[in-house]
Amino acid sequence: TxxxxxxxxxxxxxxxxxxxxxxxxxxxxTKIVGGQSVPNLKxxxxxxxxxxxxxxxxxxxxxxxxxxxxxxxxxxxxxxxxxxxxxxxxxxxxxxxxxxxxxxxxxxxxxxxxxxxxxxxxxxxxxxxxxxxxxxxxxxxxxxLPPRNFMKIGEAVIIGFGSTLVKSPYPCSMQEARVNIFSKGQCARSGLAPEYSTLPGTICAGIRRGGVDSCDGDSGGPIQTIGPGGIYTIQGLVSFGEGCARRNLPGVYTQVSAxxxxxxxxxxxxGAGGGSVVGGTGPPSVPTPQRPLTPLEVFLQGLGFLKPNKNPSYPSSSYHLYTRGDQYKNPLYPQQNQFSSGRNPGYPYGNQYYSRWDQSSTNRNNVYSHALSQT
The missing domain is CATH 2.40.10.10 (Trypsin-like serine proteases)
Structure with a gap:
């Protein structure tokens, strides 16, 4: 065709x-959770x-x-x-x-x-x-760099110096591991909270059984695919996830092509001073996602009784998300008044700490993340 x-x-x-x-x-x-050491300057x-x-x-x-x-x-x-x-x-x-x-x-x-x-x-x-x-x-x-708006699905390679074991020191050697980049549909059907699995301008990747993932200290690092002739193309940047290497909970990466x-x-x-840019230019900035309307809301909006919600909230029982920066830095503490009962937390936090939100409480409890090693 x-x-x-x-x-x-x-x-x-x-x-x-x-x-x-x-x-x-x-x-x-030549660690990525579940990875192996990388040879010199690969x-x-x-x-x-x-x-x-x-x-x-x-x-x-x-x-x-x-x-x-x-x-x-x-x-x-x-x-x-x-x-x-x-x-x-x-x-x-x-x-x-x-x-x-x-x-x-x-x-x-x-x-x-x-x-x-x-x-x-x-x-x-x-x-x-x-x-x-x-x-x-x-x-x-x-x-x-990938062509504009091009999303490659399938096997990819992640690299970095991030954690390889729960609360462990960072590895001495750079680690690499192979994971799969999932389609938007596969990501939406994973165990990630819906507002994160469908976040615009992102891709998700991992191994369904768990055991292999990026983790603390890997933030900003590449997820890359290998093309004809062994050419590497960066597809995403390590952004955040729910724990590390957990079953059916892929990591979330910024989609570079977007x-x-x-x-x-x-x-x-x-000035590039030489360069590696291939493909076209990108789209405008990706808008903040909004939750889908219920059938009743669609009906009321069609009649003109309901205006589009520009500041949506999402029901939530408890989310455990965090970015994958240096686990030994001080956590980023938000103001207490930024929390409200029954609302999506809206953002994860750096290092090994994350925040827990419960519908029944406005209190924030800082606890260690549940980063998992190879299973």
Missing amino acids: AMRWSYLVLLALHYFSAIAAQCGVPAGL YPWFVALVSPTSLSTMSVSCGGSLITSRHVLTAAHCFPRDQGDSPEQMYRAVFELVDRCNNPDVPNFALSRVDINPGYNSQTLVGDVAVATLEQSVPYTPVC YRDFIDGIISSS
């Missing part, structure tokens, strides 16, 4: 554009975002991916606004980090600016994407 041919042509153009741009080429053929585009005060120990706060010789793609929630420092002063961009315990003397570079997606909502985590610009160009191979307009705009405005 014409649609099938268009799909094949798109894939071919993406592949040859990637070859021309020299992106997504691994340096060689993923030259991986960036570890490390606080300047943690360079001696190489404690990784977030991950990122080089997409041009000067631009790093990561998650917006890695740059909380209440941390005091300006975003570009929060981290150094560390390259060639394979064993953070035994080889800490690796190149690191300052950030000159950080652009957070203007459509980012820290409460819902819609638009959880940021582009950090390095002070200088670097000689590393970038990962390829934000090509924002990403390409930053690259164009600051």
Whole structure:
């Protein structure tokens, strides 16, 4: 059919554009929960975002991916606004980090600016994407960007220095694991709360039986697919999840192809210095999701008695969601008056803490997350 041919042509153009741009080429053929250690510089585009005060120990706060010789793609929630420092002063961009315990003397570079997606909502985590610009160009191979609005389903690879066991220290070696990117329908049928499984501009991925997942410390890192010729394309950014590696609870990732307009705009405005951008431009910022109307509400709205709800709430018994940043940082505590009985929490929190909401109580209890190891 014409649609099938268009799909094949798109894939071919993406592949040859990637070859021309020299992106997504691994340096060689080496924790992610349920993962394995990564050999030296297999993923030259991986960036570890490390606080300047943690360079001696190489404690990784977030991950990122080089997409041009000067631009790093990561998650917006890695740059909380209440941390005091300006975003570009929060981290150094560390390259060639394979064993953070035994080889800490690796190149690191300052950030000159950080652009957070203007459509980012820290409460819902819609638009959880940021582009950090390095002070200088670097000689590393970038990962390829996907074509505009293109969503690839199937096997993918996640990498990072995040937790591998419950409440355990971070691993010394970078970890990698294979997971599956689910379709929108598969994600909606998973155990994730509906307002998160259908969140616009996101994809979900994992293993249905559990045991393999991104986790604390992996935030902002890539989920990537392997195309013809072994070319890697970044499809998503680690954003949040309900625990780690739990059965039928996939992790949620920012869908990179949905934000090509924002990403390409930053690259164009600051100069790519060489690059890996392939495909088109992205759509406008994704709107905040709203719950479906009930049949009665549809009927009343049709008669003009009910106006669209611009600030919807969702019934909830108890949700346990959290972002996947550095578990050793202080948790982000919201104001007490931001909680109300019987309403969806609206946003998860960084590190190993999460907040629990119950319909019968407005109290917030900070507890440790239930990150699971390999099963």
